[in-house]
Amino acid sequence: MKKLALKTQFRLGTGLILLVVCIGTSLVVYSVGKQQVEADIYKETEIYIAAVEATRTYVKDVLRPQMYALVPGDHFIPEAMSTSFVGREIMGRVHDRFKNFRYKRAALNPINPINKADTIETTLIARLNDERGMREWSGLIERDGRSFYARFRAIYAEPECLRCHSEPAAAPPAILARYPDMDSDYSDRMGQAIAADVVYIPVDIAFTKIKRQAWMTFVLGGGLLFSLIVLFYALFNYTVVTELKGLLNNFKKLVGRPSEHSAPADIEASGGTDEIDQLKDAFSNVAAELQQTHEELKASESKYRRLFESSRDPNFIWDMGKRLIDINEAGIQMFGFEDKAEALAIETGHQLFWDWHAAAILFDTIKDQGFVKEYEISLVNRWGSRLDALVTANLKTDENGTPVGFEGIIRDVTDRRKLEKHLAQTEKLAAIGQLAAGVAHEINNPLGVIKCYANLIYKNTADIDQVKEDAGVIKKHTQACSQIVEGLLNFARVQDTHKALADIHAGIEAVVAILEPQFRKRDIAIVRRFAADLPRVLVDEEKMKQVYMNILLNASQAMDQSGEIRISTSVDKADNMLVVAITDTGAGIPPDKREQIFDPFFTTKKTEQGTGLGLSISYGIVKEHGGDIRVDSTPGKGSCFQLMLPLERGGMH
Ligand SMILES: Nc1ncnc2c1ncn2[C@@H]1O[C@H](COP(=O)(O)OP(=O)(O)OP(=O)(O)O)[C@@H](O)[C@H]1O
Numbered sequence: 247m248k249k250l251a252l253k254t255q256f257r258l259g260t261g262l263i264l265l266v267v268c269i270g271t272s273l274v275v276y277s278v279g280k281q282q283v284e285a286d287i288y289k290e291t292e293i294y295i296a297a298v299e300a301t302r303t304y305v306k307d308v309l310r311p312q313m314y315a316l317v318p319g320d321h322f323i324p325e326a327m328s329t330s331f332v333g334r335e336i337m338g339r340v341h342d343r344f345k346n347f348r349y350k351r352a353a354l355n356p357i358n359p360i361n362k363a364d365t366i367e368t369t370l371i372a373r374l375n376d377e378r379g380m381r382e383w384s385g386l387i388e389r390d391g392r393s394f395y396a397r398f399r400a401i402y403a404e405p406e407c408l409r410c411h412s413e414p415a416a417a418p419p420a421i422l423a424r425y426p427d428m429d430s431d432y433s434d435r436m437g438q439a440i441a442a443d444v445v446y447i448p449v450d451i452a453f454t455k456i457k458r459q460a461w462m463t464f465v466l467g468g469g470l471l472f473s474l475i476v477l478f479y480a481l482f483n484y485t486v487v488t489e490l491k492g493l494l495n496n497f498k499k500l501v502g503r504p505s506e507h508s509a510p511a512d513i514e515a516s517g518g519t520d521e522i523d524q525l526k527d528a529f530s531n532v533a534a535e536l537q538q539t540h541e542e543l544k545a546s547e548s549k550y551r552r553l554f555e556s557s558r559d560p561n562f563i564w565d566m567g568k569r570l571i572d573i574n575e576a577g578i579q580m581f582g583f584e585d586k587a588e589a590l591a592i593e594t595g596h597q598l599f600w601d602w603h604a605a606a607i608l609f610d611t612i613k614d615q616g617f618v619k620e621y622e623i624s625l626v627n628r629w630g631s632r633l634d635a636l637v638t639a640n641l642k643t644d645e646n647g648t649p650v651g652f653e654g655i656i657r658d659v660t661d662r663r664k665l666e667k668h669l670a671q672t673e674k675l676a677a678i679g680q681l682a683a684g685v686a687h688e689i690n691n692p693l694g695v696i697k698c699y700a701n702l703i704y705k706n707t708a709d710i711d712q713v714k715e716d717a718g719v720i721k722k723h724t725q726a727c728s729q730i731v732e733g734l735l736n737f738a739r740v741q742d743t744h745k746a747l748a749d750i751h752a753g754i755e756a757v758v759a760i761l762e763p764q765f766r767k768r769d770i771a772i773v774r775r776f777a778a779d780l781p782r783v784l785v786d787e788e789k790m791k792q793v794y795m796n797i798l799l800n801a802s803q804a805m806d807q808s809g810e811i812r813i814s815t816s817v818d819k820a821d822n823m824l825v826v827a828i829t830d831t832g833a834g835i836p837p838d839k840r841e842q843i844f845d846p847f848f849t850t851k852k853t854e855q856g857t858g859l860g861l862s863i864s865y866g867i868v869k870e871h872g873g874d875i876r877v878d879s880t881p882g883k884g885s886c887f888q889l890m891l892p893l894e895r896g897g898m899h
């Protein structure tokens with residue numbers, strides 16, 4: 247069945263309610279009116295019944311005894327002695343004045359047939375007899391096609407009644423003479439209701455009036471209510487529906503916009519012309535769309551959250567006050583936080599930067615430009631270590647374009663930067679090496695010639711001291727030049743490398759054996775902390791001796807007077823490296839020089855004391871072995887040089 251439009255439903259419903267209210271009110275008016283009429287009539291009957299009762303008792307108690315005293319014993323004058331007669335007569339006269347009621351003394355077995363109870367009355371007298379204690383009955387009855395309110399008051403048979411109402415033979419002759427056919431013997435019905443004073447008051451006119459009133463109520467009330475509803479409806483249409491139409495148009499525009507979830511036809515198709523119906527459908531559509539959008543939003547939110555959380559690069563969000571408001575797992579790990587809560591508890595995002603001033607510049611740049619791409623900056627982790635990082639970030643804005651924070655990605659490039667530095671160092675060394683090799687080669691020959699001639703001069707001028715002395719100076723300096731050239735050639739790795747499995751301790755001991763006497767003179771102690779059972783390694787022992795020599799000499803030269811040089815060996819299992827650490831108690835290396843010490847010709851020593859090639863050659867040799875040299879130094883306290891040599895897989899014994 248086609249569903250009715252909301253407006254029609256509303257109209258039908260209102261009509262039904264109106265009908266029910268009108269019928270209900272009319273019924274109430276009718277029933278209240280009827281009750282009122284009955285109550286009024288009951289009061290009226292009270293007067294008539296009282297009049298009858300008064301007449302009857304007067305006749306019975308006063309008049310009849312007086313009459314008995316005046317007339318002979320068997321004499322009976324109904325006009326003065328019969329309660330029925332006198333009652334009927336008096337009530338007949340009252341009726342002349344008040345036509346609106348009827349009185350009857352209805353008896354089951356009267357002397358005067360006029361008083362004979364009809365069927366209804368007989369039934370009611372019988373009922374008064376059946377229900378003991380019930381003296382009266384009143385109610386509505388129908389007779390002769392009319393409605394009456396009737397009131398029955400029982401009259402009981404008493405011994406005194408038997409004077410007339412016994413066997414006809416015993417009845418007073420006056421009565422017998424008047425009613426020769428009488429048969430009104432109540433002798434065996436003592437105490438029973440044998441008659442009733444009945445008052446009838448017609449009610450049909452009053453009831454018709456009440457009915458008319460009820461109808462009037464129905465018609466007038468209905469009309470009034472109907473007009474009111476029509477007025478309300480018109481007002482509702484004028485005010486609310488106009489607004490609803492506007493709202494509906496907005497909805498149509500909203501839902502009518504091309505969207506994958508709803509078609510503009512949805513609203514029109516749903517409910518014909520009823521705005522409320524259309525609005526209801528529009529609401530349902532919008533609610534469904536909202537629900538769908540909400541779910542999509544949730545899905546996309548969780549997708550982006552997953553993306554944010556699972557990114558291998560640290561992701562972060564800061565608010566405008568530079569407070570960290572979100573960070574992913576990679577970020578937590580990079581900075582060394584225990585968990586996200588600890589990361590978010592830091593007071594300001596600046597604390598994550600090595601240089602707060604640089605951090606402020608970074609944030610200002612993002613604010614000004616709206617973003618930064620691979621901005622190089624140093625960060626600091628929980629343990630105070632410096633991290634080189636590239637920051638790509640942008641300014642976060644709300645829907646009005648107001649900045650609300652910063653979001654972006656950090657790329658940790660610490661290892662890459664280290665590698666680049668090493669590469670640069672290696673490249674630099676290789677270039678210098680090539681240059682040095684060329685120069686050394688060129689210088690070597692003339693140097694040989696100079697040396698040769700200096701020797702000749704020295705030998706051939708045995709008598710001239712001055713010349714001999716000068717030739718000696720030439721020889722000495724030529725020797726020094728040869729050393730430099732040799733060093734340069736070493737540096738340039740022109741010498742072949744002969745690797746063999748060797749005991750590192752033996753190589754160190756060979757060098758120490760040469761240096762120790764010298765050191766002892768200067769009160770420099772050598773302390774050995776050799777690891778037992780150190781694996782043998784594949785090295786060019788001679789070249790490695792040069793390395794030990796250079797580093798030990800540097801250590802001794804770093805100490806003014808006495809001191810201690812500790813040589814320790816160990817295995818770094820994590821990196822699978824053999825470590826030779828040479829620690830001195832010398833002057834240490836200032837931080838600004840630390841970068842340069844491996845540069846060829848970098849020296850802080852006097853010309854005769856150092857060429858500045860020692861460490862660069864050592865570095866070249868160790869690199870040739872696939873190893874590395876690490877330096878740790880505290881100015882004023884000493885330095886530690888660690889030679890890292892790769893072990894064969896599993897170590898070699
Ligand atoms: N153990 C050390 N303590 C303090 N400074 C050192 C130490 N080792 C090296 N240096 C510094 O590094 C510089 C370079 O050392 P390198 O061995 O390369 O050259 P050199 O010792 O000066 O000269 P050469 O080794 O050629 O005689 C040194 O001049 C010195 O300033």
Ligand SMILES: [Mg+2]
Binds near residue numbers: 861
């Ligand atoms: Mg040196």
